Amino acid sequence: MLSFPDFFTACSGKWTTERIYHSMPQxxxxxxxxxxxxxxxxxxxxxxxxxxxxxxxxxVEVQLATVQQEDLPGFAISFNTRSxxxxxxxMSLQALFVxxxxxxxxxxxxxxxxxxxxxxxxxxxxxxxxxxxxRDEGYSEAGTAVGRxxxxxxxxxxxxxxxxxxxxxxxxxxxxAPNLRLRTIVTYQRPDNTNEIPTIIDLVGFxxxxxxx
Numbered sequence: 001m002l003s004f005p006d007f008f009t010a011c012s013g014k015w016t017t018e019r020i021y022h023s024m025p026q027x028x029x030x031x032x033x034x035x036x037x038x039x040x041x042x043x044x045x046x047x048x049x050x051x052x053x054x055x056x057x058x059x060v061e062v063q064l065a066t067v068q069q070e071d072l073p074g075f076a077i078s079f080n081t082r083s084x085x086x087x088x089x090x091m092s093l094q095a096l097f098v099x100x101x102x103x104x105x106x107x108x109x110x111x112x113x114x115x116x117x118x119x120x121x122x123x124x125x126x127x128x129x130x131x132x133x134x135r136d137e138g139y140s141e142a143g144t145a146v147g148r149x150x151x152x153x154x155x156x157x158x159x160x161x162x163x164x165x166x167x168x169x170x171x172x173x174x175x176x177a178p179n180l181r182l183r184t185i186v187t188y189q190r191p192d193n194t195n196e197i198p199t200i201i202d203l204v205g206f207x208x209x210x211x212x213x
Contacts, residue, residue, distance in 0.1 A: 002156045002175060004099075004129050008073040010175060011038050017183065019207035034081040036209075041074035041094050045136075049074075049096045053134045056146045057108035060098055072098050097149055099131035111148065114161055115168055115188050115198040120150050128152055133160050166190055168198045173209075183207035 002010055015036040022029055041049075050060055060072075074096035081089045109132065120128060133149040147162035147169075156175040161168065168188045175181050185205035188198035 001153050003153060004151050005070055005073045007151065007156060007158060007175065008040070008075055008097075010178065011075055011173075012040060013038060014212040015181070015209045016212065017207050017209045019183070019205055021185075021203060021205040023203055024201050031084045032081055034079055036077060036079045039076045041076050041096060045076065045094045046072060046074065046096055049094060049134050049136055050098075052136060052144050053096075053098075053132070053146065056144070058098070058132055058134070058146065059104040059107045060102050061104045072096060072102065094136050096134045097131060097151075098134065099129050101131075103132065109146065112163055112194060113197045114148065115170055115186070120152075120159070127154070133162070135162075164190065167202065179211040179213060181209040183209055 015038065017032075017034040017036065019032050019034065020029060021032070053060070074094065076092070076094045078092040079090070129151040131149055133147040135145040135147075145162050145164070147160055149161070150159045151157070152159075157172060158174075159170065159172045161170050166189070168190050170186045170188075172184045173181055174183075183206070185203070185207075186201060187203040189200040189202055191198055
């Protein structure tokens with residue numbers, strides 16, 4: 001069983017991914033191939049992302065100059081994706097994961113209702129770690145992205161829910177072996193009412209990710 005920080009250490013390295021995407025409105029299917037390079041995030045980049053997060057109303061009670069910085073894990077990712085139609089996408093980003101125990105009561109960020117795919121039981125207390133997921137770049141929309149995450153140590157599963165302007169993406173990553181991960185992605189239409197649970201699914205994706213040895 002991987003602890004919260006150990007999960008991110010285990011994610012480092014070069015990964016290759018075969019994915020299949022189902023577009024629900026069109027009923028179409030598309031495949032893609034991706035190469036990832038994942039590295040630990042540096043303390044400098046952690047501080048930079050935390051500075052960006054204040055713009056979203058998130059205040060963190062932690063001094064990154066102390067050992068507590070290990071309790072805020074993350075990674076730096078660069079990847080190249082090629083679809084079966086020949087379309088290519090390249091991107092680099094840094095992501096930081098801040099458990100709720102480090103979120104100040106002075107924070108003004110709102111915890112929006114999660115889609116069904118991201119709902120999870122949090123009892124017994126301590127079995128699941130939850131918090132804010134911060135990225136310096138989004139996937140489907142440019143700019144800083146803020147979302148929520150859950151980590152289940154017993155299942156070695158990290159789930160990230162990102163709220164974009166027009167959509168809500170639920171991305172799950174499960175480590176099933178030291179060099180093998182399962183990946184699922186469910187994208188919803190974002191309701192006009194921010195208090196409404198997203199229910200309309202636009203895209204569902206599945207993937208198997210293997211680390212190069």
